[in-house]
Amino acid sequence: MIDVAFLDPVQEGIRRVEKRMLGQADGLHPELSAALRQLFDAGGKRIRVGITLLMGRLLHADPSDLITLASGIELLHTATLVHDDLIDGALIRRGTPTLNASWSPAATVLTGDYIFARAAQLAAETDSVPIMTLFSETLAIIVNGEINQMFGKRLMIDQPAYEQRIYAKTGSLFETACKSAAMLSTHDGTTWEHARVYGRQVGMAFQIVDDILDFTGEQETVGKPVASDLRQGLVTLPAILYQDLGGDAALLHSVVQGQASEGQISCLVEAIRTGGAIQASMQVAEDFIESGLQALANFPDCLEKQSLESLARFIVQRRN
């Protein structure tokens, strides 16, 4: 959980969500229970929980339904991470071992499936067909995006294709978090739309900053090697803008295709880190935040609105 003032109005709610998530681990096979508890305890920023709760409170959602919804959103996120780590063969996430590292692949597949099922059950508990529909659509978007990303490994992409990819990966769930919080609160479609745009743009910026930090972060902070995406042949915005800004395209392509030496990779990473590509990428993230804040400006002033403004600004200031 991030210890920042803008989450103050919902800290109590975040704790209730974490308790609700842990409750999903009860009454199961002891090994599964333990694995789920480890996953749910691992924490993380809970930024999706925070944004859901703030948007719901801003729009006067029923408090109990809001906790259920935010728990469903975080479970959906957790389930995709579990399968993601299996697919990437990742053994470490945020400096702690992944489920994949301590558990068989079979158990990891099933644990992810189980969390999907519980996310769907929580969505169902909101008693809203549109929210349940949105959850299932979002899952389809996320998974289709992962499949496209898998087939797109070691291929160059341009900025529009990159934005499509990060929408599927991150933008769509932030969008669903905010739109479904609005759906809990009102039947007004215009409000839904403002909430949706705010969530989408903040999510897009969040992923861009993640992709920037993969280049600029230190291994100890990020919990994985510097430029791990690029090393795996995954092209993100800093690499795209490096090329657009006249960088060494031949070098980039050979790294992307996995044909470069370690020395060449270090050289490219250094060029991306110190050239204008990082600043240009950050500008793209800031533009998304600006557009999200414009959507948010349609809402009446209140503490939660201020918090959502701070949350958006925090996204482009965070350093890990």
Place this chain on the structure above:
Amino acid sequence: MIDVAFLDPVQEGIRRVEKRMLGQADGLHPELSAALRQLFDAGGKRIRVGITLLMGRLLHADPSDLITLASGIELLHTATLVHDDLIDGALIRRGTPTLNASWSPAATVLTGDYIFARAAQLAAETDSVPIMTLFSETLAIIVNGEINQMFGKRLMIDQPAYEQRIYAKTGSLFETACKSAAMLSTHDGTTWEHARVYGRQVGMAFQIVDDILDFTGEQETVGKPVASDLRQGLVTLPAILYQDLGGDAALLHSVVQGQASEGQISCLVEAIRTGGAIQASMQVAEDFIESGLQALANFPDCLEKQSLESLARFIVQRRN
């Protein structure tokens, strides 16, 4: 699809469901589309589709919603098979290569996830919160059952534990197929309950017969080695009743624990095949069918009711 007279009233509907399933493969990454088409074309008995359509027609469900529901049921089934084959490392199902055989594990995980998402979307299209809730509960039951089965490998179990396992594996989805078809048709809880019991008992019998066929079938027909469950340390009803009827418990336990020679395995399989365990298992299946037919007897006489009676009787007569 099984070519049997009792499915005549719904053959057209089964074709519409198959078309609907194939439609889920449109507009995706070409490789994913092709994989989904291969999966959906592979056929199988479509018995879950048939039972859903017959129950819905018997209770006068809206025809279009019923096609949507039956498609969702079959997709949920297909998704669990895809992850199941990955978990078992199975390369062949029903004599044709599984997705797992031709596709990377990562792609297989994501393909299964995608099909789960589409199943949830179809459930959502019925516009019924109780049906969507039932879908998500069923997924949780199936997955929890698979996890229990995974941890229960190479351990003896008794008949009640076996029945719990096959309820999770098969009974629950047949139950959901029939109960959700009833939910589409009426608000009467007693009708839901009769439909649920019919579906559950038929599903239980279906799995018992599957487990019997694993012993009695020929490799060519079943598409896998004789007694493949037992070889993998998975105890099913014929093995349980073999022991209950005074069979060689020490031999059985050593086979279950993977400590027996090929000769000992053959000897045990022969003893199970020729002793009374198969007949005793079939009697358990027949008792489930009888109890399902009693639930069905509460419904008014009509063509679909006769078909559901025939379907139930077919379950305990089928030979592959």
